[in-house]
Amino acid sequence: MAHAEVHDHNTPLEYQSETGRLNILGFWIFLGAEIALFSTLFATYLVLMYRTADGPTPHELFELKGVLIETFLLLTSSFTCGIAIHEMRKRNRTGLFVWMIITLALGAGFLGYEIYEFVTYVHEGAALGTSAFWSGFFVIVGTHGLHVTMGIAWIILILIQVARRGLTPQTSAKVFISSLYWHFLDVVWIFIFTAVYLTGMVLHNG
Amino acid sequence: MKWDEFFVTGDPLIYGADVSIGLTVIGLLFYLTYFKKWQWLWKEWLTTVDHKKLGIMYIASAVLMLFRGGVDALLMRAQLAVPDAKFLDAQHYNEIFTTHGTIMIIFMAMPFLIGLINVVIPLQIGARDVAFPYLNAVSFWTFFIGAMLFNISFVIGGSPSAGWTAYMPLAGNELSPGPGQNYYLLGLQISGIGTLLTGINFLVTILKMRAPGMTLFRMPMFTWSALITMVIIVFAFPILTVALALMTFDRLFGAHFFTLQGAGMDMLWANLFWLWGHPEVYIVILPAFGMFSEIISTFARKVLFGYKAMVWAMVLIAAYSFLVWVHHFFTMGTGAAVNTAFSISTMLIGIPTGIKIFNWLFTMYKGKISFTTPMLWALGFIVNFVVGGVTGVMLAMAAADYQYHNTYFLVSHFHYVLIAGTVFGCFAGLVFWYPKMFGYKLNERIGKWVFWLFMIGFNVCFFPQYFLGLDGMPRRVYTYSAASGWGDLNMVSTVGAFVMGIGFLALVYNIYYSFRYSERENTGDSWGLGRTLEWATTSAVPPHYNFAVTPTVEGLDPVVAIRNDKKDVTPKLADIKPIHMPDNSGVPFVMASFFFVAGFGLVFEWYWMGIVGLIGVFITLIIRSFDKNEGYYVSVDEIKETERITV
Numbered sequence A: 001m002a003h004a005e006v007h008d009h010n011t012p013l014e015y016q017s018e019t020g021r022l023n024i025l026g027f028w029i030f031l032g033a034e035i036a037l038f039s040t041l042f043a044t045y046l047v048l049m050y051r052t053a054d055g056p057t058p059h060e061l062f063e064l065k066g067v068l069i070e071t072f073l074l075l076t077s078s079f080t081c082g083i084a085i086h087e088m089r090k091r092n093r094t095g096l097f098v099w100m101i102i103t104l105a106l107g108a109g110f111l112g113y114e115i116y117e118f119v120t121y122v123h124e125g126a127a128l129g130t131s132a133f134w135s136g137f138f139v140i141v142g143t144h145g146l147h148v149t150m151g152i153a154w155i156i157l158i159l160i161q162v163a164r165r166g167l168t169p170q171t172s173a174k175v176f177i178s179s180l181y182w183h184f185l186d187v188v189w190i191f192i193f194t195a196v197y198l199t200g201m202v203l204h205n206g
Numbered sequence B: 001m002k003w004d005e006f007f008v009t010g011d012p013l014i015y016g017a018d019v020s021i022g023l024t025v026i027g028l029l030f031y032l033t034y035f036k037k038w039q040w041l042w043k044e045w046l047t048t049v050d051h052k053k054l055g056i057m058y059i060a061s062a063v064l065m066l067f068r069g070g071v072d073a074l075l076m077r078a079q080l081a082v083p084d085a086k087f088l089d090a091q092h093y094n095e096i097f098t099t100h101g102t103i104m105i106i107f108m109a110m111p112f113l114i115g116l117i118n119v120v121i122p123l124q125i126g127a128r129d130v131a132f133p134y135l136n137a138v139s140f141w142t143f144f145i146g147a148m149l150f151n152i153s154f155v156i157g158g159s160p161s162a163g164w165t166a167y168m169p170l171a172g173n174e175l176s177p178g179p180g181q182n183y184y185l186l187g188l189q190i191s192g193i194g195t196l197l198t199g200i201n202f203l204v205t206i207l208k209m210r211a212p213g214m215t216l217f218r219m220p221m222f223t224w225s226a227l228i229t230m231v232i233i234v235f236a237f238p239i240l241t242v243a244l245a246l247m248t249f250d251r252l253f254g255a256h257f258f259t260l261q262g263a264g265m266d267m268l269w270a271n272l273f274w275l276w277g278h279p280e281v282y283i284v285i286l287p288a289f290g291m292f293s294e295i296i297s298t299f300a301r302k303v304l305f306g307y308k309a310m311v312w313a314m315v316l317i318a319a320y321s322f323l324v325w326v327h328h329f330f331t332m333g334t335g336a337a338v339n340t341a342f343s344i345s346t347m348l349i350g351i352p353t354g355i356k357i358f359n360w361l362f363t364m365y366k367g368k369i370s371f372t373t374p375m376l377w378a379l380g381f382i383v384n385f386v387v388g389g390v391t392g393v394m395l396a397m398a399a400a401d402y403q404y405h406n407t408y409f410l411v412s413h414f415h416y417v418l419i420a421g422t423v424f425g426c427f428a429g430l431v432f433w434y435p436k437m438f439g440y441k442l443n444e445r446i447g448k449w450v451f452w453l454f455m456i457g458f459n460v461c462f463f464p465q466y467f468l469g470l471d472g473m474p475r476r477v478y479t480y481s482a483a484s485g486w487g488d489l490n491m492v493s494t495v496g497a498f499v500m501g502i503g504f505l506a507l508v509y510n511i512y513y514s515f516r517y518s519e520r521e522n523t524g525d526s527w528g529l530g531r532t533l534e535w536a537t538t539s540a541v542p543p544h545y546n547f548a549v550t551p552t553v554e555g556l557d558p559v560v561a562i563r564n565d566k567k568d569v570t571p572k573l574a575d576i577k578p579i580h581m582p583d584n585s586g587v588p589f590v591m592a593s594f595f596f597v598a599g600f601g602l603v604f605e606w607y608w609m610g611i612v613g614l615i616g617v618f619i620t621l622i623i624r625s626f627d628k629n630e631g632y633y634v635s636v637d638e639i640k641e642t643e644r645i646t647v
Helices: A018-047 A064-089 A093-123 A132-165 A169-202 B012-034 B038-046 B051-080 B090-124 B133-154 B180-208 B221-253 B266-299 B307-321 B325-332 B336-348 B350-364 B373-396 B398-404 B408-438 B444-470 B487-517 B558-564 B587-603 B607-626 B636-643
Strands: B579-581 B632-634
Touching: A018 A132, A018 A169, A018 B180, A018 B221, A018 B266, A064 A093, A064 A169, A093 A132, A093 A169, A132 A169, A132 B221, A132 B607, B012 B038, B038 B051, B051 B090, B051 B133, B051 B408, B051 B487, B090 B133, B090 B180, B090 B221, B090 B266, B090 B408, B133 B180, B133 B587, B180 B221, B180 B587, B221 B266, B221 B307, B266 B307, B266 B325, B266 B350, B266 B373, B266 B408, B307 B350, B325 B336, B325 B398, B336 B350, B336 B373, B336 B398, B350 B373, B373 B398, B373 B408, B373 B444, B408 B444, B408 B487, B444 B487, B587 B607
Parallel strands: none
Antiparallel strands: B579 B632
């Protein structure tokens, strides 16, 4: 919007344009749809939880160490992402970049561990087509992983725009929206950690 | 893959379709080239982000799909007219009822309603456009491309044949080999993206872009119905997205979600499908309820009776819509407790729906009713929809359902609610808002012919099916024996179907006739009885910015107040300021084309092609992200000229 809107100085940059405000609300609603999407995947996974057929059980393959590292990396990245937004609101572009790049690095680390985990399982005889259980496992964890991948690519594109155009109401709304997305993926991971990994190790143990 | 595997061969009906498709394409190309219309097509339509034009394209596509789905229906009725008919074989019949169901729900009912919502809602709330005009174009083009992908299946590769419900294991690789079922999965997936985006778009539009003074409880009932529908879309469509993706993994990548091998669970598909599918039924009925509310109130010249009750009834219906899905398969055998719970929740829906029926009746009570075509459709709706509703409550009784399940009783029930509800609603809305889209009314005399032909044909077609169902005729059979005794009623039903077909042709003729001969409107309030803001525009067809000056609202039915108080609402020069509008964009069309490439590749499991298509989609996303898309300003001079303000 070219015409100037009047704001008191407490209004965050990302809320200072009409487009920014509409986009943020629209994205919240999109996250509502994402909750419905992941809920369906969780329901599917839990229904298929004991349907391992002739394949290995999760108890045989799941290892706590790798999953804990993944969890630690992603939870920390959510924290650093929060700091990045805080820096953005202070109009500190360098701070935003530093903390966002740390966030992305942690996200990439998470992805690396996840890919390693997937490869290990496939070597140990559990793939998408092994049984209903493993189909459910790979699709729910994989969907989350795909979201993280898209998130990394998307945030890089937005950071390029911030580098070129500076912190404007438009670019900051984009950064803010991508941070909402990042935190959302963190929340989903907490549910995956609980419903997939912890139950997989505990409930299958006996 | 050989040529004769790629193209569907061997059936004279399909060859006929090939020829007619070929001729239509050549005809269109010739028309566009000879009359130099390519630039017009690109500038005015393919790149538009105007909600009114997108709405018109939605409706035009829906009417086209109504024709396709209707031809499917007539082919089925022709086959069933007499016992032991040889017109269609079993496989062909299966394909036709599958495409009929899928097309009518996903590619006819939904776009018809979304089209009317697109045209009307921004005007009704006094907005310049939707919240995200670009996204709106993406929605339309992904829907359109999904529909086209699904439709080409019958000449390339073969149609799906596992029913529109695509139950597993029937829809799996073993029992439905070949690309047919993949068309279903990919076509619905791509158009589903568009629907979800529409849901988000209109939620934000209705929540954030209403004219000053229009509180939630001053919104027109159609806007309320759209708002509630969009909430259902946002929470129901992701379920379909997941279900389709899982079946795609089963078919393409050997996963075991719904398969018989690998400990998959076939009934999981049925559950997921109807977890989306039942809310979907309400997605296609609630907007129709909203339109009937507007039409009945307009032509009874009375304020809608029980406004708040109408709103809360829709909220309740929306909530219940997610709690009844098991009634689609009471015979699955989940036990008495589960069936009882879902039986009761299903019957509960009758209460808010009943409230709405009575409110419509009370709106008309002591009203001075004009029997215009839209009003006739509304009256026909009330009577016929109640028949569908009552048989719905019969079906809701789980124990009795073991008798009705999978029979023509059910077929008749859902046609009574979907045709008398949704289709009558679409026709009513089309006629009612036609002058808003094109600047002239559809001819009323022909319109009444359409109504009576269609309404009588509909009853002749479907009423006998209740009795066929009670007599035990199962649905989805391609033929039956003379000894069954079902021949007479089936013949009656077929006659009715063809009368409906004549009604549809009369509608098409009316569109042509009115284009040629209808009197052009010169006021914004074409019916002279309008109540809501879309009738407050200065011209019959609003300019692309809708309102020169954003209207202010002081209560329900603002246009009635303007008319009664003889208020002067012509825009004052002093109030006119430059209007900010979004730029047109060709990216949505290109993005959807890449979706088509990706979808087509995946249908035939040509993964290189799927990947190329998806890369194209991502490139268009990146282009959009880097586009500053700041829009442009309509100057005061241009507005003055458009509004013919001479000061």
